[in-house]
Amino acid sequence: MNCRLNIKDNIHWIGVNDRETTLFENYWPLEQGVAYNSYLINDEKIAIMDTVKFNKTTEYLEKIKEIIGDRPVDYLIVNHMEPDHSGSMLALLGAYPDMKIVGNKKTFPFIEGFYGITKNHYVVDDGDELDLGYHKLKFYLTPMVHWPETMMTYDQTSKILFSMDAFGGFGALDGGIFDDEINFDFYEDETRRYYSNIVAKYSPMVQRSLKKLSDLDIQIIAPTHGPIWRTNPEKILNLYDKWSKFEAEKGVVIVYGSMYGNTAKMADYLARIIAENGIKNVKVYDASKTHNSYILSDIWKYRSVIIGSCAYNTKVFSSVETLLAKLSNSGLKDRWISVFGNKSWSGGGVSGIEAFVQEIGWEKIGPSIEATYSPKDAEFESLKSLGKEVAQKLTETYGD
Template sequence: MNCRLSIREDIHWIGVNDRETTLFENYWPLEKGVAYNSYLINDEKIAILDTVKFNKTTEYLEKIKEIIGDRKVDYLIVNHMEPDHSGSMLALLGAYPDMKIVGNKKTFPFIEGFYGITKNYYEVGDGESLDLGKHKLTFYLTPMVHWPETMMTFDETSGVLFSMDAFGGFGALDGGIFDDELNYDFYEDETRRYYSNIVAKYSPMVQRSLKKLAGLDIKMIAPTHGPIWRSNPSKIIDLYDKWSRFEADHGVVIVYGSMYGNTAKMADYLARIIAENGVKNVKVFDASKTHSSYILSEIWKYKAVVIGSCAYNTKVFSSVETVLAKLGNSGLKDRYISVFGNKSWSGGGVSGIEAFVSEIGWEKIGPSIEATYSPKDVEFEALNALGKEIADRLNNEYDK
């Protein structure tokens, strides 16, 4: 028997946990798994909001059957067509062949393209509504948050916003499904990692969508990943507003790539100088060990970034190059950046990072520092000056 989880009167969570998949989208690590959230409104008409990934279809259909018995599903509302949310659509339509598939005009080409479904379409436009009986659903189109067809569904009756991928995050739901039942710090970190790596490129569209939703009396946010925000939905809205406006906390992220420890030695020394000068949030990452998704999440959180690389075949070290590529594609703005590194028989590490700095347009603090073979007193003196300059800039800005 499945555990029934009602999030409001007549509204049920019918999501599933996936602790088997190791990489989300075959790229992002899922050390703590992921949840695929789906919801069922049990009214005069029955509506399901989004489905789950294909590897959980059997469990998913059992949950639906347990709630509604022999009744039919009248509507499947498709807020987002990514296969981790639409993967059980064919099976659901097979079980309920008269079910209407609700989407906007950009939804249906995805449905036909992925699954070959060409019937049962029910098109809705921005601001249009659908009555289920007691519950009235209104649809808000939010294109490019983060696919072209994305939309959100607001239940006027209960105040629940079904927000698709927006406001969601990584991490399976271990017993609790609500924000007040879980370790909040973990889910905030995993929500920011999700945002910074998957949604962040479309931050201007996030801002546009937040303005569209601003007039709604939102009592609960039900995303398709991560916890349901019932006790304080404004918290996650405020975080999305902050992240999509590129606001940052007082802190420094140092990212380096080192083959034989010399660049690592420079990173550790610089971190110590920054900490000695009053910056408590200093995060140091070996780009070869820590996946870029975690690094990008921390860079999204903190104001200053320092990138260090050894020269590797006349270029930036490969793992650092990956971080730079992700940063460049993320659209992040308004950060400070500094550069250091090491070379032996050729350069290319530091100069490669400098080329990235020119392209991204962030404000550079201090000169680039490059050691030859191994760092000597002259480089440590330069790192000492750089660390103090970074700390002074941050302290002056955040102590105002």
């Protein structure tokens, strides 16, 4: 027996939790799992919003059957074609062969390409409406948030925005489905990690979509991952607005790559100096140990970024190099950056980070600091000056 969860006005959550998959998109860690949210509107006509990943199809179809019995599904609304949301489409069409598949003109090449489905297409455009009886749906195209075909569906009756991947996050829903049932501290971190790794590159498109939706009376936001926002939807709207504007908080992220501990020693010393000078939010990461999705999330959160690397075969240490590549691709703006590291017989670590600084265009704080063999008094004095400069700039900008 599945738990029948009615959101509002015969709109049901028919999503599933996935605690088995270890890597989202086979890359991002899912230590606390992930939810794939789908929704069913039980009206004169029955509509389903997106599906779920293929590994949960059986459970998913059981939930639908429990709610509607032998009635047919009239429409499948496809807000986003990524396979974690479209993976049960073929099975759903097999169960309901007369079901119309609703999407925009960019949706259907994906459907045919992924699943070979060439029938039952129902094409909608920006602003088009679909009458289910009591519920009246309106479609808003939001391309590149974060795929070309992405769109959102607004129920004008219940004032629910079905927002696909936008406003969602990592983390399985452990009993609490709604924002007023959860401790949001965890989900805020996981939502920011989701944004900074999955959506962030398309922040200008997020801003464009927020403006498009700004006149809607949105009482509930129902994304395809994470909790449903029924009590305080403004909170997630404001967070997305903040993140997509690249706004940051007072704090420092220090990331380093170190083979034998010398660059690590410099990172720890620098962190202590910054803390001594009044900065409480200081995060230090060994890039070889912590997956870069967590590091990127904190870089999205805090203003100052300090990156250190030993020289490794005349290049930046590999784990740091991976992080730099992801940052270059993220489109993140308006951060401060500082550079340090260590070398032995040849350099490449610090100079490689300096090349990244030139490319990304962030404001550089202080001179680059590079020790030879191991850090000595001169390097520690330079690190002390750099730490004080970073702390002072943060305090002047954000206050005590």
